[in-house]
Every structure is written in C-alpha cells, then in structure tokens.
Amino acid sequence: MNWLISHGTVLVAQPSPDPRAPVTWQTLPDHHVLVRDNQIEAVTPTLSSNWQPDETLDATGCFVLPGLINTHHHLFQSISRCLPAVQNASLFAWLTGLYPGWRAVDFQALKIAAQVSLAELMLSGCTTTNDMMYLFPRGSDVRLEAVLEAADELGIRIHAGRGSMAIGQRHGSLAPDELTEEEPVILRDAERVLRRFHNRARLAMQRVDLMPCAPFSISRELFRDTLQLARAYGALCHTHVAETLDEERYCRNRFGLRPLDYVMSAGWHGPDVSLAHCVHVNTDEIHQLATTHTAVAHCPSSNMILGSGIPPVVEMLRAGVTVGLGVDGSASNHGGHLLAEARQALLLQRVRYGAGSFTAQDAITLATVGGARLLNRADELGNLAPGYAADVAIFDLGTIEFAGAAVHDPLAALVMCHAPRVRDVFVNGRLVVRNGQLTRVDERALAARLNETVRRLYR
Ligand SMILES: [Zn+2]
Structure with a gap:
C-alpha cells in the first residue's frame, strides 16, 4: 500500500560518508513523504503526477520525523x-x-x-x-x-x-x-x-x-x-x-x-x-x-x-x-x-x-x-530517506505545548517544550497510531487489564 504524507515540516538527517560522524539535521517546510509499501520512496517538495497513493494523510501544520x-x-x-x-x-x-x-x-x-x-x-x-x-x-x-x-x-x-x-x-x-x-x-x-x-x-x-x-x-x-x-x-x-x-x-x-x-x-x-x-x-x-x-x-x-x-x-x-x-x-x-x-x-x-x-x-x-x-541498522532505520523503513512519527505543532515555539524552531520545540502525545505513527508503512489513538487495540481496555493484573499480582 502506498501513502502520501502531505505538506508536513519534515526532519531529515544529512548523509555523511563517516557513519560515526555527528549528525546534521535539516528541517524541510511543506514537504511530502512518499511511502511505498514498507519503505520511504521520497521526501519531496513537489508531487509528480506519476505518484498515485492509495491513501493520503494531511500533515499540514505537523512535524514529520523519523520514528x-x-x-x-x-x-x-x-x-x-x-x-x-x-x-x-x-x-x-x-x-x-x-x-x-x-x-x-x-x-x-x-x-x-x-x-x-x-x-x-x-x-x-x-x-x-x-x-x-x-x-x-x-x-x-x-x-x-x-x-x-x-x-x-x-x-x-x-x-x-x-x-x-x-x-x-x-x-x-x-x-x-x-x-x-x-x-x-x-x-x-x-x-x-x-x-x-x-x-x-x-x-x-x-x-x-x-x-x-x-x-x-x-x-x-x-x-x-x-x-x-x-x-x-x-x-x-x-x-x-x-x-x-x-x-x-x-x-x-x-x-x-x-x-x-x-x-x-x-x-x-x-x-x-x-x-x-x-x-x-x-x-x-x-x-x-x-x-x-x-x-x-x-x-x-x-x-x-x-x-x-x-x-x-x-x-x-x-x-x-x-x-x-x-x-x-x-x-x-x-x-x-x-x-x-x-x-x-x-x-x-x-x-x-x-x-x-x-x-x-x-x-x-x-x-x-x-x-x-x-542496533547496527543505520542504513535502514533512524532517518527519512529513500530505501529507509517507513517508520514515521508525526506531531501536531498546533498544540498548546508548542505554541510560540514551533514558529522559530520545530525541532527545538519538540525536545525543549513539554512533550505531548504523538498524532500519527507509521511502522513499516502501516498506520499504527492515528489522531493520537492506537489503531489496533483499545487503549482504555488495555489499561484496565493491566490494573486488574497488578491487583492480582500484589494482593
Ligand atoms: Zn534496565
């Protein structure tokens, strides 16, 4: 399945010939992340008519970074x-x-x-x-x-x-x-x-x-x-x-x-x-x-x-x-x-x-x-670049936690402000968190099951 994550502010690491070198990050405003099956196809400011996504996720106003x-x-x-x-x-x-x-x-x-x-x-x-x-x-x-x-x-x-x-x-x-x-x-x-x-x-x-x-x-x-x-x-x-x-x-x-x-x-x-x-x-x-x-x-x-x-x-x-x-x-x-x-x-x-x-x-x-x-996986995880795993975290920059900060520097806002809940998460090209909710399990039911288990273990 192909995804278009559109119009986000996208964070990418610049490639370096030295795999141990300090990392330089680049913030790309109004970029699109193209996902083909479980990999990143491209990070691009323009969309070609050849790219036909099965689904689109609008990331306007969001910070899109490697999972x-x-x-x-x-x-x-x-x-x-x-x-x-x-x-x-x-x-x-x-x-x-x-x-x-x-x-x-x-x-x-x-x-x-x-x-x-x-x-x-x-x-x-x-x-x-x-x-x-x-x-x-x-x-x-x-x-x-x-x-x-x-x-x-x-x-x-x-x-x-x-x-x-x-x-x-x-x-x-x-x-x-x-x-x-x-x-x-x-x-x-x-x-x-x-x-x-x-x-x-x-x-x-x-x-x-x-x-x-x-x-x-x-x-x-x-x-x-x-x-x-x-x-x-x-x-x-x-x-x-x-x-x-x-x-x-x-x-x-x-x-x-x-x-x-x-x-x-x-x-x-x-x-x-x-x-x-x-x-x-x-x-x-x-x-x-x-x-x-x-x-x-x-x-x-x-x-x-x-x-x-x-x-x-x-x-x-x-x-x-x-x-x-x-x-x-x-x-x-x-x-x-x-x-x-x-x-x-x-x-x-x-x-x-x-x-x-x-x-x-x-x-x-x-x-x-x-x-x-x-993890010895620096050529497949940890960046948004062609061929890397489609592991993507998307944070909404319009929340109260980021207000006033993301205007200057979304990366600094992410780390230095109080970290909110993520909006969306892709792992291996699959949307596993959408609008702040896990897509595969009921969060409150899961919490209740753990509470019950803890009461049993520590009674
Ligand atoms: Zn430990």
Missing part, C-alpha cells in the same frame, strides 16, 4: 510502577524489593504488561524498541513469545532480548533463587528463540538479541557463552554495566575488576555489543568503548530516579562512542515516553556540562540515528 528508537527497556516492568515500598530506593534495594512480586508473573501477565509498555512508547513516537526480558520464574509458563506476540499485535518493530539471571541469593547475589535459571537451560532456550524468531532480513520487524541481566547476576562463563551463541546467529548482545557505585563495589570485591573490565574480559566489546547506563565510567573506559565500537544505551530518567548518577554522555559523544536513548523499565522510570526521555537527556547533560554542551539536535540524534547505529 524514534528505544534502546533499553524491560517491558514487563509496567506491573511494578510506583510501588510504595520501593518508590524511594536505590538500585540494589529497589531490585530486592521488587523480586518477590515478580514470582507470580505468568505468560498472560507478561503479555499485558508488555502491551501497555509498547503502547506508551508508540504514543510518544517510538517505532522500534529493545526489550531485555530476564524474568523467567521457575515453574512458570513465561516465554519470550509473550513479548513477541505483544509487539506483533500492536505493530511495533522489536529487538526482543532473551535475558537471563543465573546467580541468585544462594551464591551471594541479589535475586531469589526461584527467579534464576540454570545456565544450560538459559542457553538452550536462547538458541530456541534465535532459531525460531530471529529475522536477519533488511527491515525485519522482529529480531532476537541476547541480553543477560548484569555483572551481578551472570557468571563470566555465561557472558562468554552467550556472546558466542549470539554471534553464531548474527544477533546483538546487550547488558547493564556500570549503573551504580554499589555495582562497582560488588564487582571489585567479587572479581577484582571494575564492571566494564569484567564484561570486556568476557569478550563483551565490539559493534554488536551495547551496554545500558555506563554511568560510572572513567576517561580510559570511554576511550575503550570508542576504540572497540561498543555502544551505550543512555537512560536518563532511570539514572535520576534511582539516584544512580549522571553518565558522561557528552564526553562519550566527543570520543566517538555510539550512544542511543532508552526509557528503561517502567518500574525505574514509571513512564515510557521516549520523546520526553530525549528532553531528560538534554537536561541531565546540561546539569553536568553546562548549557552549551548538549543541544536539541543532539537529543534527537540519540533518539533516532544513535539508536539505529547501536
């Missing part, structure tokens, strides 16, 4: 938002407070929670998301399929992560043993989902990546074996690293290494590896990330809510590190608005480095091209 890319999440965590017992806890206390409530999670609860998290992302202009799903309670029917089904039903592109926790309280770590799995079980199931669901084709809607939880929940051997397995299937690897000083102390005491050294000593570096957080990394470590082309998923709200610290993103970008943006799980962020997260990134870096250090353009780069680079 946003979320590079770190735990979709299941919408079951644990704003729990009074851990609202004010730091990471380790927060995790140990959450684990008991996670024991009763089953396939259905996981699927509803994932749908809610995905819906929230999509309504903020997100078209591709990562998900690290590491919760596989012993004896439950939980499988990665719940996440894949949720994404398929809502129509969002996903990198579904088969996560894992193998070291529990019995071995001096944090998680109750019932929430951990034996290492051979983890690897067997990881290979099963890779074989069955990992689609390496260009513009694939569904990929499976391997995402062990963290240095404090996985052995070095499992890190190594996981990497080997992912590489055998052309999948990516992702984990949490250097999130808190507690984690740094744990790694120093247990392994005699800093967290980044620990995962790198298991071979975890390279363009197919990305690390969430990297709050506590020093100059040498930033250099290591850059020279090994290891990417970082920056999650500002989560770092602020858990009091983890301010990651040196400005220094990472100066050093040439690939950085994407993530909302992180809804339990540590309590929300999943990716455009609002771009604003948080800007605010947090300015707290550390000053007002001129991080611009609205930098924030949009993190949320689009940065994410596409992290």
Whole structure:
C-alpha cells in the first residue's frame, strides 16, 4: 500500500560518508513523504503526477520525523510502577524489593504488561524498541513469545532480548533463587528463540538479541557463552554495566575488576555489543568503548530516579562512542515516553556540562540515528530517506505545548517544550497510531487489564 504524507515540516538527517560522524539535521517546510509499501520512496517538495497513493494523510501544520528508537527497556516492568515500598530506593534495594512480586508473573501477565509498555512508547513516537526480558520464574509458563506476540499485535518493530539471571541469593547475589535459571537451560532456550524468531532480513520487524541481566547476576562463563551463541546467529548482545557505585563495589570485591573490565574480559566489546547506563565510567573506559565500537544505551530518567548518577554522555559523544536513548523499565522510570526521555537527556547533560554542551539536535540524534547505529541498522532505520523503513512519527505543532515555539524552531520545540502525545505513527508503512489513538487495540481496555493484573499480582 502506498501513502502520501502531505505538506508536513519534515526532519531529515544529512548523509555523511563517516557513519560515526555527528549528525546534521535539516528541517524541510511543506514537504511530502512518499511511502511505498514498507519503505520511504521520497521526501519531496513537489508531487509528480506519476505518484498515485492509495491513501493520503494531511500533515499540514505537523512535524514529520523519523520514528524514534528505544534502546533499553524491560517491558514487563509496567506491573511494578510506583510501588510504595520501593518508590524511594536505590538500585540494589529497589531490585530486592521488587523480586518477590515478580514470582507470580505468568505468560498472560507478561503479555499485558508488555502491551501497555509498547503502547506508551508508540504514543510518544517510538517505532522500534529493545526489550531485555530476564524474568523467567521457575515453574512458570513465561516465554519470550509473550513479548513477541505483544509487539506483533500492536505493530511495533522489536529487538526482543532473551535475558537471563543465573546467580541468585544462594551464591551471594541479589535475586531469589526461584527467579534464576540454570545456565544450560538459559542457553538452550536462547538458541530456541534465535532459531525460531530471529529475522536477519533488511527491515525485519522482529529480531532476537541476547541480553543477560548484569555483572551481578551472570557468571563470566555465561557472558562468554552467550556472546558466542549470539554471534553464531548474527544477533546483538546487550547488558547493564556500570549503573551504580554499589555495582562497582560488588564487582571489585567479587572479581577484582571494575564492571566494564569484567564484561570486556568476557569478550563483551565490539559493534554488536551495547551496554545500558555506563554511568560510572572513567576517561580510559570511554576511550575503550570508542576504540572497540561498543555502544551505550543512555537512560536518563532511570539514572535520576534511582539516584544512580549522571553518565558522561557528552564526553562519550566527543570520543566517538555510539550512544542511543532508552526509557528503561517502567518500574525505574514509571513512564515510557521516549520523546520526553530525549528532553531528560538534554537536561541531565546540561546539569553536568553546562548549557552549551548538549543541544536539541543532539537529543534527537540519540533518539533516532544513535539508536539505529547501536542496533547496527543505520542504513535502514533512524532517518527519512529513500530505501529507509517507513517508520514515521508525526506531531501536531498546533498544540498548546508548542505554541510560540514551533514558529522559530520545530525541532527545538519538540525536545525543549513539554512533550505531548504523538498524532500519527507509521511502522513499516502501516498506520499504527492515528489522531493520537492506537489503531489496533483499545487503549482504555488495555489499561484496565493491566490494573486488574497488578491487583492480582500484589494482593
Ligand atoms: Zn534496565
């Protein structure tokens, strides 16, 4: 099906011969975006009579930009938002407070929670998301399929992560043993989902990546074996690293290494590896990330809510590190608005480095091209250019939130004003949000189902 998205103000990234170079954005007033099936055909100021769309979406007065890319999440965590017992806890206390409530999670609860998290992302202009799903309670029917089904039903592109926790309280770590799995079980199931669901084709809607939880929940051997397995299937690897000083102390005491050294000593570096957080990394470590082309998923709200610290993103970008943006799980962020997260990134870096250090353009780069680079998909996602995926977010510039601002600079308005709900979203050429409403599910019914599930899990 062919679409004409007409008369919008369209944001495009200028191509650069250096795939790691800073991105230059161009705002094109009164342009049309032509979509042929699942790809962008053209971005043009004029329409040729040869172009016959099946449908037209009028984007007059709207900002049309590449769909946003979320590079770190735990979709299941919408079951644990704003729990009074851990609202004010730091990471380790927060995790140990959450684990008991996670024991009763089953396939259905996981699927509803994932749908809610995905819906929230999509309504903020997100078209591709990562998900690290590491919760596989012993004896439950939980499988990665719940996440894949949720994404398929809502129509969002996903990198579904088969996560894992193998070291529990019995071995001096944090998680109750019932929430951990034996290492051979983890690897067997990881290979099963890779074989069955990992689609390496260009513009694939569904990929499976391997995402062990963290240095404090996985052995070095499992890190190594996981990497080997992912590489055998052309999948990516992702984990949490250097999130808190507690984690740094744990790694120093247990392994005699800093967290980044620990995962790198298991071979975890390279363009197919990305690390969430990297709050506590020093100059040498930033250099290591850059020279090994290891990417970082920056999650500002989560770092602020858990009091983890301010990651040196400005220094990472100066050093040439690939950085994407993530909302992180809804339990540590309590929300999943990716455009609002771009604003948080800007605010947090300015707290550390000053007002001129991080611009609205930098924030949009993190949320689009940065994410596409992290996912090794910079030639198919993160821009509106011929041959790219027809993943498009459309924001109405006539809302009260943008009044007075978009006149000067729509991109800055998008990031620096209070982020509203998106108007329309295309993923892979399909209209999945129209006039601020999901087209495939009833939003209020979905919210009610999650409320019911949360009451059951925490009664
Ligand atoms: Zn996380």
